[in-house]
Amino acid sequence: MTRWLLRDLLPTAAVAAVVLALWKLLVVLGGYPAFVLPAPEVVAARLVQAFADGTMEPNLWATLVEIAIGFAIGAGFAVVTGYLLARSHLVERLLSPYLVAAQATPILALAPLITLWFGTGLLSKVIICALIVFFPVAVATMVGVRSVDRQLLEMGRAFRATRAQVLLKLEVPGALPSIFGGIRVGATLAVIGAIIGEWAGGETGLGVLINLARGSLFDTPLLFATLVTIAALGVTLYLAIAAIEHRLVGERG
């Protein structure tokens, strides 16, 4: 416990303190009013107030739900697709051009269209999240499955593993480190996807709150407080995934 405190928490806290100090310095030296660049303590106070008066939480949960469902669907499809791309040359030849083309199209341009077709509710945000998550996870899965040691697969054959056993006991665990790499990227993208989806049209969520704070409420401290919340959300997701990865992948040397 003490080791974690010294090794991880203290340096992190120190860096954070330096960043906050620089921020405050910038505000003081630049003479920025609160409606342009609020000082860190102003943002902190507004953050606390936003949670206390019920502004932040419902929007936070709304965005979290969009991310969770969108990510689950996107990653789920992506892993299956990635596996098929790895194991079937036909599938790869047929699907690859469309996958790459879809990835190259900026989500910022697609989001308003998706909102137009699927409405301004949860569905369009889930779709946008799923789309943004899909490609990195699919590619990571494909690469991971292909990189599974052929010698291990031959060993599995020697011990008469069935197709399903090869998949579940050899290919999936073997590809897992790579898949998790894709999942880490996907998780951070999912946050972006949710915000973009909300900007394209929505009633609740941290992205909507940003727009409100900026355009209707002219509440710049709230804007910054929302940005901090979004960043914290992203970091929490990333850490959670890292923890799960540590558990499932473990040390493999």
Add this chain to the structure above:
Amino acid sequence: MTKHFPHRHSPARRGTAAIGLALLALMTACSPSAPSPSGSPGGSAAATTALTVGLGYVPNVQFAQFYLAQRAGYYRDAGLSVTFENKIDPDLIRLVGLGSVDIGIADGTSVIPAVSQGIPIKYVATIYAKFPNVVYAKASSGINSAADLKGRKLGTPGKYGSSWIMLQALLDSVGLKPSDLDIQLYPDFGQGTALTQSAIDAATGFVNNEVVQLELDGTKAKVLTVDQAVPLPGNGLIAGTRTIETKRAALRAFVAATLRAMAEITADPQKGLDASIAAVPALGQNPTIQLAVLKATIATWSDAYTQAHGAGSIDRAAWSTTVAFIARLPDSPISGTPPTLDQLLDESLLPS
């Protein structure tokens, strides 16, 4: 045999360092440039004072008076060198508050939350005496008053902004709430098209934009204005408090020249159209539509109050009612104590 883990930074350290860097990047990106001292204090009549004027997002025939005053030399004659900048409303209000833009147009209902958040601006002249954002329907829809909206489908861009305040004010006057209607959201501002296609019964829009489009398409429209319900202040000129102090004379001259152009266009709309096309050639592609928009705009420039007290005059009573109304809205954009009229308004730039 002791386990040893591969040497790498822990996720916790990496993650929080990332937050720090992201914040640093974000705040540099979000904040506009620092204010710089601008212009000469006072501004004598002999020397030319440069003014940056912020108009709305896109060059439009609605800004005809500015184009005319520029083209006809009214600003130049007053010793002003005027540059126009096109910004969206929220950015414009902040830039005016900072002093980066000297004077600009803003919606009255945006000024109130902005001032309540401490942005140092004042509303100095009325341009739109009538509130331009309205609820409208096809005349054939049978909607003749706000009460008829109950249970009907109404399209609006979102549950925020001037249209949302207008809608709540309109409904409030007949004892309704938005939840009594079937609100459909059109974040891409497609509610006008939806109404034309009868996908919705009514919509919010601008009397000099969506309504004009509908009528030019050959459909008669029924327009419900909010002025009788709650006299929301329409768009007007705003200036930063510091700018008012340092460039008072120049701003007064600007207001006067602009009001003069408005009077001329009211008498002869074609003049306004010509000036607009000269400034923004693209508008010359569909002059019929532009003229219709301009005429509808001119219609909002005056009401009983401005006719009695002069063009550009500010109706304090209307502002007072509006502030009180907005303050008691659920999820009100005003936080804490509502701003006072003296914090919101400055009539010293109007012609006496």
Add this chain to the structure above:
Amino acid sequence: MSARAPSLEVPPGTTREPTPPSAISVRGLDFGYRSGSRARSAVAGLSFEVAHGELVAVIGANGTGKSTLLKLIGGLLTPDAGSIFVDGEAVRGPEARVGLVFQEPRLLPWRSTLSNVAFPLELAGWTSAARVARAAELLELVGLADVADLRPHQLSGGMRQRASIARALALEPSVLLLDEPFSALDALTRERFNDQLQGIWRQTGSTILIVTHSIPEAIFLADHVLVLSGRPGRLAAQVPIELPRPRTVNELDAAIGSAAAATIRGALQLDTRDADPGEVAP
């Protein structure tokens, strides 16, 4: 095949009296690798018998098809011609009665040593408790009981190879095939492991076929040595090793200079004029 070197080959096509089936019976084995339009013959016309409980070494230079032979007997490859019988039944694919130890340990890096050793049992559907018990037994046999919970990357090369041997023994195969299992180890460790393998063989009583390119290793371990040479690999000689059991490493040094060693070396050099003489360890 030359008549010069004394050998005990079984010429192909010879009829045999009805006898109890050999542990391994290979007749007229042909196999070639195909890539695109090119075919490369790996083994040709191989025929030999391995009796029950024998420990037989297969020695040959690189490219003589030793690994291919093992994979054929293990059922991972299908012969182009000829037949392979294990315990009197034709080999149709990988089977529980044949255990395979590869040149590399091929352990799953994400599992503990115990779990790796239990892997064939898991694939065969054993219950968790039964698996743990049997795997513990096997680890005991190869001397890895106290690293049961460690992962492969935490083990030394020799320990990983021992785990691989333990895994191959999991389903009690009557025949154990080892493909140069100790070639990645240093010479001293190798001697030790040869000794341990002899111990495991005596304890389990299984039939063992081990591929090696070390003449001392072959002489130490085997009841008789099959010498493959040429490309494609053919059976150049079958050399019996008459040393008494159990053999010790000290006797090994004497064996190196023995007649059997000379015979083997002679057979290896036959028909390998193209091969690099340095491919076989002296």
